[in-house]
Amino acid sequence: FALPLVEIIEVSLSIPKRGIPPYEEIFEINNFVITFKPNFSNYFFIWENKRELFFPILNSFKLSFISTVLCLLLGYPIAIWIAGSSRRMKFILLIMILLPFWISSLIKIYAIMNFLGNYGILNSILIKLNIIKYPLNLMRTDISIYYGMIISYLPLMVLPILSSLSKIDKDIYEVASDLGASSFVQFITLTLSLSLAGIFAGFLLVFIPSFGEFVIPELLGGSDQIMIGKLLWTEFFRSRDWPFASSLAIILLIVLTIPIVLLKSIYNRQDSL
Numbered sequence: 001f002a003l004p005l006v007e008i009i010e011v012s013l014s015i016p017k018r019g020i021p022p023y024e025e026i027f028e029i030n031n032f033v034i035t036f037k038p039n040f041s042n043y044f045f046i047w048e049n050k051r052e053l054f055f056p057i058l059n060s061f062k063l064s065f066i067s068t069v070l071c072l073l074l075g076y077p078i079a080i081w082i083a084g085s086s087r088r089m090k091f092i093l094l095i096m097i098l099l100p101f102w103i104s105s106l107i108k109i110y111a112i113m114n115f116l117g118n119y120g121i122l123n124s125i126l127i128k129l130n131i132i133k134y135p136l137n138l139m140r141t142d143i144s145i146y147y148g149m150i151i152s153y154l155p156l157m158v159l160p161i162l163s164s165l166s167k168i169d170k171d172i173y174e175v176a177s178d179l180g181a182s183s184f185v186q187f188i189t190l191t192l193s194l195s196l197a198g199i200f201a202g203f204l205l206v207f208i209p210s211f212g213e214f215v216i217p218e219l220l221g222g223s224d225q226i227m228i229g230k231l232l233w234t235e236f237f238r239s240r241d242w243p244f245a246s247s248l249a250i251i252l253l254i255v256l257t258i259p260i261v262l263l264k265s266i267y268n269r270q271d272s273l
Contacts, residue, residue, distance in 0.1 A: 012246035013038040022240045042247035060227040063142065063217070064210040067149035071206050072199065074150065075157035080191070082158070083165035101155040108151055109219050116144050144220040149210050157202035164198025165191070208256050228252060
């Protein structure tokens, strides 16, 4: 993990050039003397063009945040269901949750395209049932992106929440019932509060990779869905401006490190309790 990160930092401090690799080294060795020549122009360029970069970053945040919230709304009831099931049923439900996660993401995306397309399964069923007369335009929209995100990242939300729920002592619910707490009060004060660490962990596990997602928006989204992952791919492989792309990646890494630090503090606070 460290070596590629150091390499990205080095590339971000270089300048682009024609050739392989398409950047100049920032270290020079002459007569056993190492000269360090960092170049910060890439970071200044990002700052000067922050308005142009604002839309892909904001769009990435919007799509990834909504996708994460949808995964949470779907994943939390599933985690509660699995946690309250018998041992055998829990194993079956876990397999059902993990099976889509083991399938290639490209296969899942093409399955979604076949399901949501104008002549796909969903539109065909709705037309045959006379619910609609013309196919719904579900592909190349935010709907298809959210659907792809949920299919791809839902297990990453369910598993940490399930881990937190499994650690809750079931006896505290009997004590709460004896003290007159209703089911809603028990859910808010016990289930929800004691599973906050799992919620935060699942939120970050879904939000961080979906923020830099490239394949799902590229195949399921429209041409106007410019996310930061697509921008990085374009700069790396089409423009071949590795220094600029590396600088942008480093800045995003720093920004996304903030919620990770927040999660660590929440874990430490819960452990101290």
